[in-house]
Amino acid sequence: MKKLIILGAGTGGTMMANHFAKRLDLSDWSITVIDRDDEHYYQPGFLFIPFGFTTIEKITRKRSKFLPRGVEFIISEVERIDPADSAVILTDGRKLAYDFLIIATGARIEPSETPGLLDGWRDSIFDFYTPDGAVALAKRFKAFNGGTVAVHITEMPIKCPVAPLEFVFFADHCLGKRKMRDKAEIVFVTPLSAAFTKPVAARRLGALLEKRGIRTVTDFAVERVDASARKLLSYDGREVPYDLLVTVPTNMGDELIERSGMGDELRFIPTDPQTLRSKGYENVFVLGDATNLPSSKAGSVAHFQAELLVENVLRTIKNEPLAAEFDGHSNCFIETGGGQAILLDFNYEVEPLPGRFPFPVIGPLPLLKPSRLNHIGKLAFRWIYWNMLLKARRIPFIPAKMSKAGKKFPLQLES
C-alpha cells in the first residue's frame, strides 16, 4: 500500500484530497489528511463580519464534511516533517511515513512581529483575518462614533491582498449609511507605492479611493506601534495617528514549517513556480498560501494550482516528467461597497487589465470596473466554494491557466 499524506484541510488540502480520491486507485493508495482542528472557515467571509453583513456561524463548516469517503482524517498538531526520512511526526510521537507529501498548511497573521502591536490588541487595534478578530471588530465598529480609522498593511505578502482595500470601501459605505462619514477620517496605510502592486489596477483603485475621500499613505514601512499614543510609526520617521487601527499583521507560514527547517524567513516553503514541487524534496509538493511564490495568497490561486498539481503528482507516480505548468493565475472580486464589486484576473506575467470575463466582449462580468454583477458573482462564489470548489468539481468556463482573450492590454488602452 502506497501512502499519500496531505497536511492541512483548508482550501488547498481539501481540494487535493478530493482530486486524489477521484484519480488514485484506493485499493493501492492510502490517503491521509491531517489538520489541527475540524473547523473550516470560508475565509473570504471574514471581511463581511465586521460590518454585520454575515456571521461567523454562517461561514463555518466541519472540515470532515468536505473530505471524500475512503480518506483518513487525523485531527492532531504536527510536531514536524522529516523530509529526509519521508515521514510526518505528530505531537503524540506517532510517526507516519509517506511516499508523497502535499503541504497545504496556509499562512497566518503574526502580530507579535511588530513591536507594540499587541499592546492595544483588541482594544484600539483589531484584525479581520481571524474568526475571533473579525467578531471582535464587528462589536467595536458598531460602537465607533467618530475619529480616524486607519486600515493598515504591515508588510507583503498578505493573504488576499485586496481585502484591506475592500475593508476601506465597506467602512466608507457603512459610515455613510450611519450618517457619520463627516465625523470619520479613513486612512489607508500601505507599504506599497500605490493602492495595488500592478500599475493599471493601481491607477484605477487609487482613483476610486480618492473619489471616496479616503486618504492614502504609501511606502509606509511600519517600525512600531505606540498603542498608548495611538500612532503608527515608520522607519523613516513618519507618524499616522488613529482612533481605531484595523491592521493586517505580518503573514507567515505555519510554525511547523520552521520546526521542520523547510521555510524561508517568513516560513514559506521554497517552491518551483511552475511545477509546484518543493525545491528541496522530490516527493514533496506545495500549494496555496504555504508556498513562497509571487502569486497571490488566495483561494482562487489554490484552486488553479490544485487542478495542475494533481496532474503533476500523478505523472511523478508513473515516473513521467512533470508537465503541468502553473502560470500564477489569480482571480478575485474586490467589493467596493454599495452592492458593487470589481473583478481582477491576472497571472505571473499579465497584470490585472480591463475587459470582459470569462468571455471576450459578452462577458458578462466586466474586469477592473465596479459593477453590480461582480458583486452578485462574489456572493454566489460562497455557494460555489462549498459545493464545487472544495469538492474539486470543474467550474465551467474558468480554466486553470489565465486567458488573454477579452483583456485590453496597455497599448490598446493608450490608443
Added chain:
Amino acid sequence: MPAKQIGNVTIDVDGDGFMTNPLQWTKDVAAALAREEGLAELTAAHWKVIEYLQKELKENGAVPTVRKINKSGIISTKELYEIFPGGPAKKAARIAGLAKPVGCV
C-alpha cells in the same frame, strides 16, 4: 531594451531603470546609480549591503527581502532605512545592479 549612458560606459536597463546585464556592473556604475537615487556617496555600510545582495542572488537566485537582510545580522532594518531612505530593498538592488525585486501581488 533601453540603454543608458553612464560616464563613458553604456548599460542596459529595464523600464524601471534596473540593470539587465550584470556583466556591465562596476563600482563606478554603482556610484552613478546611487547618485540618481539621491545618495551622494556610498559608504562602507552601503557596500556591505550591496555585496550581501549580490552574494545572496548568486547563491539563492533571489534578491533578499528587507526582512531577510535584517535577519542576516549585517544591518538592522532601522539603519537600512537610514542609509537607503525611501525603499531600501528596491534602491539597494538597483545600485547593486540586480533585477527589480519581485513584488508580491
